Amino acid sequence: MAMVDEPLYPIAVLIDELKNDDIQLRLNSIRRLSTIARALGEERTRKELIPFLSENSDDDDEVLLAMAGELGVFIPFVGGVEHAHVLLPPLESLCTVEETCVREKAVDSLCKIGSEMRESDLVDSFVPLVKRLAAGEWFAARVSACGLFHVAYQGCTDVLKTELRSIYNQLCQDDMPMVRRAAATNLGKFATTLESSYLNAEIMTMFDDLTKDEQDSVRLLAVEGCAALGKLLEPQDCVARVLPVIVNFSQDKSWRVRYMVANQLYELCEAVGPDCTKTDLVPAYVRLLQDNEAEVRIAAAGKVTKFCQLLNPELSIQHILPCVKDLSSDSSQHVRSALASVIMGMAPILGKDSTIEHLLPIFLSLLKDEFPDVRLNIISKLDQVNQVIGIDRLSQSLLPAIVELAEDRHWRVRLAIIEYVPLLASQLGIGFFDDKLGALCMQWLQDKVYSIREAGANNLKRLAEEFGSEWAMQHLVPQVLEMVNNPHYLHRMMALRAISLMAPVMGSEITCSKFLPVVVEASKDIVPNIKFNVAKLMQSLIPIVDQSVVDKTIRQCLVDLSEDPDVDVRYFANQALQSINGAAVA
Numbered sequence: 342m343a344m345v346d347e348p349l350y351p352i353a354v355l356i357d358e359l360k361n362d363d364i365q366l367r368l369n370s371i372r373r374l375s376t377i378a379r380a381l382g383e384e385r386t387r388k389e390l391i392p393f394l395s396e397n398s399d400d401d402d403e404v405l406l407a408m409a410g411e412l413g414v415f416i417p418f419v420g421g422v423e424h425a426h427v428l429l430p431p432l433e434s435l436c437t438v439e440e441t442c443v444r445e446k447a448v449d450s451l452c453k454i455g456s457e458m459r460e461s462d463l464v465d466s467f468v469p470l471v472k473r474l475a476a477g478e479w480f481a482a483r484v485s486a487c488g489l490f491h492v493a494y495q496g497c498t499d500v501l502k503t504e505l506r507s508i509y510n511q512l513c514q515d516d517m518p519m520v521r522r523a524a525a526t527n528l529g530k531f532a533t534t535l536e537s538s539y540l541n542a543e544i545m546t547m548f549d550d551l552t553k554d555e556q557d558s559v560r561l562l563a564v565e566g567c568a569a570l571g572k573l574l575e576p577q578d579c580v581a582r583v584l585p586v587i588v589n590f591s592q593d594k595s596w597r598v599r600y601m602v603a604n605q606l607y608e609l610c611e612a613v614g615p616d617c618t619k620t621d622l623v624p625a626y627v628r629l630l631q632d633n634e635a636e637v638r639i640a641a642a643g644k645v646t647k648f649c650q651l652l653n654p655e656l657s658i659q660h661i662l663p664c665v666k667d668l669s670s671d672s673s674q675h676v677r678s679a680l681a682s683v684i685m686g687m688a689p690i691l692g693k694d695s696t697i698e699h700l701l702p703i704f705l706s707l708l709k710d711e712f713p714d715v716r717l718n719i720i721s722k723l724d725q726v727n728q729v730i731g732i733d734r735l736s737q738s739l740l741p742a743i744v745e746l747a748e749d750r751h752w753r754v755r756l757a758i759i760e761y762v763p764l765l766a767s768q769l770g771i772g773f774f775d776d777k778l779g780a781l782c783m784q785w786l787q788d789k790v791y792s793i794r795e796a797g798a799n800n801l802k803r804l805a806e807e808f809g810s811e812w813a814m815q816h817l818v819p820q821v822l823e824m825v826n827n828p829h830y831l832h833r834m835m836a837l838r839a840i841s842l843m844a845p846v847m848g849s850e851i852t853c854s855k856f857l858p859v860v861v862e863a864s865k866d867i868v869p870n871i872k873f874n875v876a877k878l879m880q881s882l883i884p885i886v887d888q889s890v891v892d893k894t895i896r897q898c899l900v901d902l903s904e905d906p907d908v909d910v911r912y913f914a915n916q917a918l919q920s921i922n923g924a925a926v927a
């Protein structure tokens with residue numbers, strides 16, 4: 342081994358591991374390419390490592406994916422941008438493999454490298470690579486080529502640019518749908534690099550061909566191109582060339598295409614401008630809201646607020662609201678859920694009177710929906726409505742439904758209500774809160790679901806912060822202290838949890854006079870879980886109370902617990918004692 346030439350050793354390891362039957366070893370070696378390249382130096386990396394990788398493109402997909410990613414950041418290891426072209430051959434091979442994710446990663450790496458290459462190298466090395474891939478017999482090569490044109494086009498001569506546009510046009514008409522899909526996907530990127538004179542003459546012709554493709558998978562990708570191309574064209578050209586396509590797509594025979602239009606509608610409206618949105622796209626959007634396919638209605642319902650932002654309130658009330666009312670009782674729960682997630686945002690758009698007249702009945706209907714996600718989506722956005730209609734109207738109309746949901750059979754709905762209560766409390770004020778919601782707050786501490794109990798304890802802390810320690814002392818503390826004697830140990834534990842959260846808010850005096858005696862008593866509980874939670878609680882109280890209280894009461898309690906038969910109780914008690922000793926030393 343001593344005779345082995347040392348600089349050769351890393352490449353020897355790489356070759357051995359790349360040929361190893363164990364895929365993990367091969368993967369490890371690929372992920373160490375940069376380390377090996379540093380050991381070899383720039384020249385040997387160019388002359389030995391890169392050719393070796395070019396010959397090893399027939400491997401497991403996971404290895405090839407790692408190789409494609411590594412090569413994208415390899416320019417510094419081959420001697421900088423003047424030698425970047427040596428990285429193209431292995432990536433070209435990876436662009437032709439069958440596995441999609443490997444090809445995509447290789448294309449991504451080629452784009453990174455191409456964007457850094459010198460113009461002369463682009464013309465001499467990168468453009469020929471794109472042309473070879475575009476002329477490849479296997480469809481995978483042609484698919485990969487589509488993603489490289491926007492990099493190759495920049496810096497080319499006029500003759501080469503003409504040739505590249507012609508090749509891309511051929512790819513848009515390729516026999517294989519997969520190639521046409523790739524051409525449709527990348528058309529927007531390619532168009533951004535073209536001179537404006539060619540947009541209308543050539544790119545829009547390619548776009549028109551793709552929008553009329555027999556495969557719906559190609560047409561739906563062309564929908565994305567509508568928005569991208571619309572932003573590049575002059576307004577009048579956009580209206581003439583893109584708008585009719587959008588309107589036709591909204592009535593396409595394939596629901597997938599209509600779904601894509603519904604999903605991209607806001608971007609499409611931005612592309613064609615406000616006037617055309619009002620005259621041409623409102624009818625198209627209404628059709629999508631009334632579509633036969635639930636998936637299309639889901640996508641359209643999810644955009645209702647953003648779409649109404651582009652219209653005046655009168656148009657929204659006249660055209661969109663009737664559809665919204667129908668969707669609130671749609672047969673698909675997922676449509677109702679999508680609507681519920683955005684409908685609250687319509688309140689600021691329509692204003693107070695229209696919200697009370699038109700939207701409030703829809704909110705109430707959705708709050709009582711049998712599907713929990715629908716109710717959840719409404720609850721989480723209530724603050725948007727409160728800002729518009731005011732707390733009095735909110736409390737009259739929606740609060741009874743909210744109180745009902747606080748006892749909902751689905752725990753996630755109860756959880757959403759709990760998280761909303763402090764905000765509701767600040768809006769309602771102390772008096773109203775005490776009447777309607779006070780009892781619920783203690784009820785949550787005894788819920789069957791731990792997450793609800795924990796959220797309930799946090800809720801008490803936030804209420805104490807909102808209304809002050811004096812109010813909390815009167816309305817919350819007595820009920821929490823009473824729970825410490827509850828027969829159910831889980832409820833006793835939750836009382837301790839509530840005390841630990843409330844103590845910093847309530848301050849030293851109340852903690853010493855009210856909380857501490859109860860906690861000391863709880864340290865004599867028969868359940869070990871209670872006792873070690875007491876130890877943890879005592880530790881959290883150390884910074885809150887005076888040192889004399891720590892020495893006189895807390896330390897003695899922890900010493901007793903440190904001698905408990907249960908190992909966990911002893912552990913947490915000793916942890917707390919160490920905190921006391923550490924604080925004393927400090």
